[in-house]
Amino acid sequence: MIRTDYRWLVVFGTNLLLLWLGGLANHYLSHFAFLGFEHCTVSLYLGGLLVTYAALRLDARSGWMSTLLTGLAADSLSALPFGTSLILFGLVHAVLLHGRQRFPREELVFAIVVALLANLFLFIALSFFLVGSNPRPATAWVRLFSDLLISQLAVAAITCWFMSLQNSIFSFLRQHPETGRRVAS
Amino acid sequence: MLPQRFDQARPFATLGVVLLVWLLLPVVFKTFTRSAFFEIQAPITITDSYVVDVQNFWATKLHSQTELMAAGKETAALIATYDFSVQQNKQLGADILRLENLLNLPPMPAYRLEPARVARRDFTGWWQRLIIRKGRNYGITVGAPVVFSGGIVGRVIEVHAYTAVVDLITSPTFRVAASAEGDVRPVSYQGGINETFSAPRGTVEFVPLDISASQSEPQRLVTSGLGGVFPPGLNLGSITLLEPSTDGLFKNGEVKLDPRLNSLTEVTILVPLNPDQF
Numbered sequence: 001m002i003r004t005d006y007r008w009l010v011v012f013g014t015n016l017l018l019l020w021l022g023g024l025a026n027h028y029l030s031h032f033a034f035l036g037f038e039h040c041t042v043s044l045y046l047g048g049l050l051v052t053y054a055a056l057r058l059d060a061r062s063g064w065m066s067t068l069l070t071g072l073a074a075d076s077l078s079a080l081p082f083g084t085s086l087i088l089f090g091l092v093h094a095v096l097l098h099g100r101q102r103f104p105r106e107e108l109v110f111a112i113v114v115a116l117l118a119n120l121f122l123f124i125a126l127s128f129f130l131v132g133s134n135p136r137p138a139t140a141w142v143r144l145f146s147d148l149l150i151s152q153l154a155v156a157a158i159t160c161w162f163m164s165l166q167n168s169i170f171s172f173l174r175q176h177p178e179t180g181r182r183v184a185s
Numbered sequence: 186m187l188p189q190r191f192d193q194a195r196p197f198a199t200l201g202v203v204l205l206v207w208l209l210l211p212v213v214f215k216t217f218t219r220s221a222f223f224e225i226q227a228p229i230t231i232t233d234s235y236v237v238d239v240q241n242f243w244a245t246k247l248h249s250q251t252e253l254m255a256a257g258k259e260t261a262a263l264i265a266t267y268d269f270s271v272q273q274n275k276q277l278g279a280d281i282l283r284l285e286n287l288l289n290l291p292p293m294p295a296y297r298l299e300p301a302r303v304a305r306r307d308f309t310g311w312w313q314r315l316i317i318r319k320g321r322n323y324g325i326t327v328g329a330p331v332v333f334s335g336g337i338v339g340r341v342i343e344v345h346a347y348t349a350v351v352d353l354i355t356s357p358t359f360r361v362a363a364s365a366e367g368d369v370r371p372v373s374y375q376g377g378i379n380e381t382f383s384a385p386r387g388t389v390e391f392v393p394l395d396i397s398a399s400q401s402e403p404q405r406l407v408t409s410g411l412g413g414v415f416p417p418g419l420n421l422g423s424i425t426l427l428e429p430s431t432d433g434l435f436k437n438g439e440v441k442l443d444p445r446l447n448s449l450t451e452v453t454i455l456v457p458l459n460p461d462q463f
Contacts, residue, residue: 020229030308031447039384039444043309076222079312082215083207094196130311134357134377135388143310146381
């Protein structure tokens with residue numbers, strides 16, 4: 001009997017949830033008061049976290065599908081040329097997939113490090129790509145640096161939750177994320 | 186069985202194939218895919234906005250009758266003031282029409298006002314956008330100006346079935362022809378100075394040398410009406426700094442924008458009644 005494989009859909013679905021939560025956080029972080037400053041604004045970028053689980057835990061086919069679809073979903077909500085996140089997420093996914101056998105990829109600490117590095121790379125790549133259109137690039141870099149700092153802190157804080165959410169869904173479905181085989185509860 | 190060397194390079198080969206396929210895909214397909222992915226996420230994106238509306242509704246229901254009566258009195262006073270403004274506007278409109286007919290001028294572009302709730306604010310260091318809860322279902326068009334009580338908010342850059350995306354004047358991607366209040370010579374406005382701990386600012390270029398402005402004596406910047414998208418005279422912000430450009434022919438400077446732009450919850454879209462005019 002042929003079983004339909006929905007592993008990519010599980011990871012893609014959780015990534016959509018993270019995109020929504022990230023967007024919601026950015027909505028409220030667009031204006032707040034902090035330490036006597038009346039008009040503060042920061043923005044979170046969580047792109048690195050969207051690739052980590054698919055690249056470290058899923059099999060190649062499901063992982064690629066999930067990552068590429070997530071890239072398209074992220075692009076559709078941003079002002080980036082359509083396909084930019086698809087290519088960048090794909091690049092990070094390929095690098096992680098290439099080297100994942102050499103590392104303890106099921107360890108949570110390793111996942112946090114990977115998510116942080118992936119997020120750093122994606123943020124800097126996008127910044128170099130987009131900062132040229134700004135009339136004051138030097139001022140823009142200061143803002144980008146503070147956004148990066150907050151984003152890295154957020155990634156470090158939520159990676160544990162996000163990875164265990166995805167693990168829990170696979171446990172609930174009694175499916176191994178990499179092999180797709182049924183596992184005992 | 187594939188040799189081990191190829192097996193190791195397989196992720197990059199896959200990425201190469203994806204890249205090639207993506208480059209070869211027709212633009213129509215990409216546009217459709219973008220729209221489809223946006224529409225899939227749109228209900229999730231705007232759900233929280235509706236939840237906040239419900240939350241506000243119940244919070245308002247908890248107000249006492251005395252509070253509501255006081256609010257009603259204030260609203261009645263406002264309505265009286267606005268009624269007078271409406272009468273004045275009608276009079277001014279009739280005057281403009283009379284002058285247009287007298288001087289054989291082409292008619293001013295006419296707009297329909299469409300208020301819309303802000304569903305999502307997306308203010309990164311790279312771009313500044315809003316998602317509003319009205320789209321094709323209310324006849325919103327791409328390029329339509331968006332305003333609020335403090336002046337210009339931005340322009341509509343994407344229209345979807347039930348939502349639309351607005352590019353804000355604080356965004357570096359936003360450019361418009363403007364002019365100093367009381368002056369007809371056009372200058373170029375661009376958004377983009379969005380620091381973490383201060384209100385948003387924009388930049389102006391090609392300002393004539395005889396115009397001056399400073400923090401203590403700011404110069405109001407309004408739309409010039411050139412380019413056809415924005416009606417003339419809408420407030421953009423205040424020029425607070427002007428310095429001679431490197432070639433010495435013009436001045437460049439900074440524009441202080443309304444800080445409320447970062448916390449908008451409701452905006453008005455000026456939907457052109459006759460889009461062919463633009």
